[in-house]
Amino acid sequence: MIRLVGRRLVTSVITILTTSIVVFALRFVLPGGPVEDILGQSSGVVTQVQVDALKQRLGLDRSPVEQYWIWAKGVLHGDLGQSYYSSEPVTRILGQALVPSIELIIGALLVCVVIGGGLGMFAAIKRDKRSGRIVLALTGLGLSIPDFWFATIAAGVFGLSLGIFPAVGYNTISADGWASNIYSIILPVFVLSMVTASFLARHLYNSLVETLDRPYVRTAWATGLAPRTVYLRWALRAAVAPVLTFIPLAVAALISGTVLVENVFNIPGAGTQIVQSVLHQDYNVLQAVVLGSGVIVAVLNLGTDLITATIDPRVRAHG
Amino acid sequence: MGFGSAVRGSRSRAPHAAAAPDSGSGAAPGDELLAVRGLEIEFGADRGSGHQAVRGIDIALRPGRVVGVAGESGSGKSSLALAVMGLLPPGTVVRGSIRYDGDELVGLAEKQLRRYRGSKIAMVSQESTAALNPTLRIGQQMRLVLRAHFSADRGQLAQRMVQALRDVQLHDVDRVLHSYPSELSGGMCQRVVIAMALACGSQVLLADEPTTALDVTVQGEIIRLLRGLVAQRGLALLMISHDLAVLNEICDDLVVMYRGEVVERGPITEVLRAPAHPYTRGLLNSVPRMSNRGTDLPTLPMFDSAEAPGTGCRFAGRCAWRVDACAERQVLLPVPAGAVDPARAARCHRVDELTEQPEGLR
Numbered sequence: 001m002i003r004l005v006g007r008r009l010v011t012s013v014i015t016i017l018t019t020s021i022v023v024f025a026l027r028f029v030l031p032g033g034p035v036e037d038i039l040g041q042s043s044g045v046v047t048q049v050q051v052d053a054l055k056q057r058l059g060l061d062r063s064p065v066e067q068y069w070i071w072a073k074g075v076l077h078g079d080l081g082q083s084y085y086s087s088e089p090v091t092r093i094l095g096q097a098l099v100p101s102i103e104l105i106i107g108a109l110l111v112c113v114v115i116g117g118g119l120g121m122f123a124a125i126k127r128d129k130r131s132g133r134i135v136l137a138l139t140g141l142g143l144s145i146p147d148f149w150f151a152t153i154a155a156g157v158f159g160l161s162l163g164i165f166p167a168v169g170y171n172t173i174s175a176d177g178w179a180s181n182i183y184s185i186i187l188p189v190f191v192l193s194m195v196t197a198s199f200l201a202r203h204l205y206n207s208l209v210e211t212l213d214r215p216y217v218r219t220a221w222a223t224g225l226a227p228r229t230v231y232l233r234w235a236l237r238a239a240v241a242p243v244l245t246f247i248p249l250a251v252a253a254l255i256s257g258t259v260l261v262e263n264v265f266n267i268p269g270a271g272t273q274i275v276q277s278v279l280h281q282d283y284n285v286l287q288a289v290v291l292g293s294g295v296i297v298a299v300l301n302l303g304t305d306l307i308t309a310t311i312d313p314r315v316r317a318h319g
Numbered sequence: 320m321g322f323g324s325a326v327r328g329s330r331s332r333a334p335h336a337a338a339a340p341d342s343g344s345g346a347a348p349g350d351e352l353l354a355v356r357g358l359e360i361e362f363g364a365d366r367g368s369g370h371q372a373v374r375g376i377d378i379a380l381r382p383g384r385v386v387g388v389a390g391e392s393g394s395g396k397s398s399l400a401l402a403v404m405g406l407l408p409p410g411t412v413v414r415g416s417i418r419y420d421g422d423e424l425v426g427l428a429e430k431q432l433r434r435y436r437g438s439k440i441a442m443v444s445q446e447s448t449a450a451l452n453p454t455l456r457i458g459q460q461m462r463l464v465l466r467a468h469f470s471a472d473r474g475q476l477a478q479r480m481v482q483a484l485r486d487v488q489l490h491d492v493d494r495v496l497h498s499y500p501s502e503l504s505g506g507m508c509q510r511v512v513i514a515m516a517l518a519c520g521s522q523v524l525l526a527d528e529p530t531t532a533l534d535v536t537v538q539g540e541i542i543r544l545l546r547g548l549v550a551q552r553g554l555a556l557l558m559i560s561h562d563l564a565v566l567n568e569i570c571d572d573l574v575v576m577y578r579g580e581v582v583e584r585g586p587i588t589e590v591l592r593a594p595a596h597p598y599t600r601g602l603l604n605s606v607p608r609m610s611n612r613g614t615d616l617p618t619l620p621m622f623d624s625a626e627a628p629g630t631g632c633r634f635a636g637r638c639a640w641r642v643d644a645c646a647e648r649q650v651l652l653p654v655p656a657g658a659v660d661p662a663r664a665a666r667c668h669r670v671d672e673l674t675e676q677p678e679g680l681r
Contacts, residue, residue: 128409128410214449215445215446215449215450216449216450216451216452216453218406218444218450219444219450219451219452219512219515220452220463221406221436222404222406222436222437222441222442222444222516223436223437223441223464223467223515223516223519224433224434224435224436224437224438224467224468224519225437225463225464225467226433226467229463229467233463234452234455234460234463237452237454237455238452238453238454241454311454312453312454313453313454313499313501313502314453314454314501
């Protein structure tokens with residue numbers, strides 16, 4: 001077990017390091033740059049002298065390796081640099097943008113696990129019944145409906161036509177209180193979780209159906225266990241282990257999903273920030289957001305591996 | 320018992336039918352713990368294309384006795400065990416009667432059946448390691464099983480678990496209870512499976528190929544264990560196997576099944592000494608022996624599974640003894656040489672000739 005932890009820890013560090021290099025390399029691959037963006041906004045003729053002066057001020061005149069080294073040192077000290085665009089520290093920008101995004105992701109993850117997991121279990125247990133087949137078909141629908149279309153339709157129907165939820169906007173906890181805050185993100189959370197919840201539901205369905213056909217589940221029935229015990233105590237434990245490995249993948253999908261959902265519902269989160277920083281070639285902000293997502297996914301992967309190993313001895317043996 | 324009703328189950332118009340004698344073995348029907356009468360199993364009946372896996376089977380289990388069921392894959396022997404447990408897949412139609420100690424089980428609701436499963440009738444299946452949950456320790460699995468039948472505190476349950484494992488001659492009980500199935504050998508797993516099956520007091524055990532996945536030494540140990548449980552506890556054991564040698568080690572009576580029907584039955588020593596059905600002979604001839612080393616084993620002609628079971632004898636297509644009469648279905652006929660034991664019967668028109676020529680096959 002300790003060897004397993006050690007090995008997975010090393011993998012995580014390598015993953016994060018690689019992510020940071022790739023992310024940093026992006027600024028040299030993309031056309032244009034912050035200098036052009038900043039100077040382009042001021043009308044008039046831009047001279048080479050101005051460009052060089054700005055490059056020197058931003059540290060962009062150094063070699064790529066040097067730039068990476070300076071940036072990486074800063075990151076390790078908790079300094080993510082400044083926004084080229086607004087000159088604000090990236091940490092402050094992120095600090096504000098992360099709150100709504102994390103709220104959305106945690107909310108959506110809860111919906112995925114509770115509703116997605118519940119539907120998957122239901123479909124598997126009732127697989128010979130019509131109700132089970134209907135639920136399975138619904139998850140298939142959830143998986144195949146384009147999320148950008150669903151987001152717009154949901155905002156239109158529930159927000160504008162029915163007026164049950166606010167169509168757009170985000171109420172902060174500090175200004176409007178908890179209830180108002182949660183009320184404002186219910187619709188975005190459901191839109192965000194639809195695809196991933198369907199994905200998890202189908203995975204759990206497949207895994208549970210396969211498990212229910214195993215000889216050891218027949219043993220459980222043959223010893224007279226009640227259905228509740230067979231499903232929840234006997235089969236689910238074995239079925240859930242392979243599904244758990246998809247949780248980090250689900251979180252990654254949710255993180256990228258926030259870009260769309262925040263833009264449709266006009267929520268000032270990290271997803272909105274990412275779009276703006278790309279438009280402004282604001283590399284420091286972009287790098288921070290992408291690196292942050294990478295770290296979250298890597299940490300989740302590590303955690304999931306450890307949880308899987310705890311509940312399934314087969315993984316421990318082969319890990 | 321069994322024999323007389325076999326005729327009823329076969330619904331034949333043959334004149335011999337009435338001649339079937341009532342069973343002997345010196346046992347009155349009263350001491351039957353499990354009585355299967357005229358059992359028919361039809362798969363996929365709900366989808367219109369029904370496949371009849373078992374037709375007209377009678378089997379009776381008594382305390383302290385072992386009945387063997389022999390047959391190749393597809394003969395319906397496993398379906399028989401699953402039918403008794405009520406564990407056939409949904410959409411399967413079961414007709415006939417299955418009585419446990421007088422209580423009719425056919426047609427019982429799932430909830431009522433659960434009162435019998437595991438506490439009155441238990442089942443052990445082939446895959447010893449795969450029959451245990453890989454994600455739970457043995458102790459956790461046994462506790463769940465015991466809790467389904469007893470309301471007792473942790474201490475009492477633990478005591479019962481230890482006792483159940485000792486009963487199957489597992490010694491390192493503490494280690495076993497804290498192990499996952501993958502940490503135990505196949506033989507140990509099979510002992511645990513038997514312990515789990517019997518922990519709640521079942522008096523009837525249906526063992527479906529319990530030794531097939533094990534190596535020969537362990538096979539012998541498991542058979543000795545089962546024999547001991549039958550002798551000490553008065554367990555009524557149904558032993559299902561394709562292996563006549565294994566059955567010979569443990570059974571009192573033998574039932575040979577072919578494509579869902581009983582083709583021959585009787586005390587196992589009699590059946591194996593002088594098989595009265597061509598199929599049983601074929602099975603017996605294909606058992607490797609030291610005496611026929613070096614020669615090719617005789618095999619039965621291939622079975623054409625596409626061939627629809629017509630109205631006649633189901634074995635006719637592969638039978639060296641086939642005559643015109645085989646186009647008509649035969650009932651179980653008493654075997655003349657079995658006058659010693661009237662429970663002896665075979666489903667063949669030429670049973671008289673077959674008994675006169677004990678070695679005459681080929």
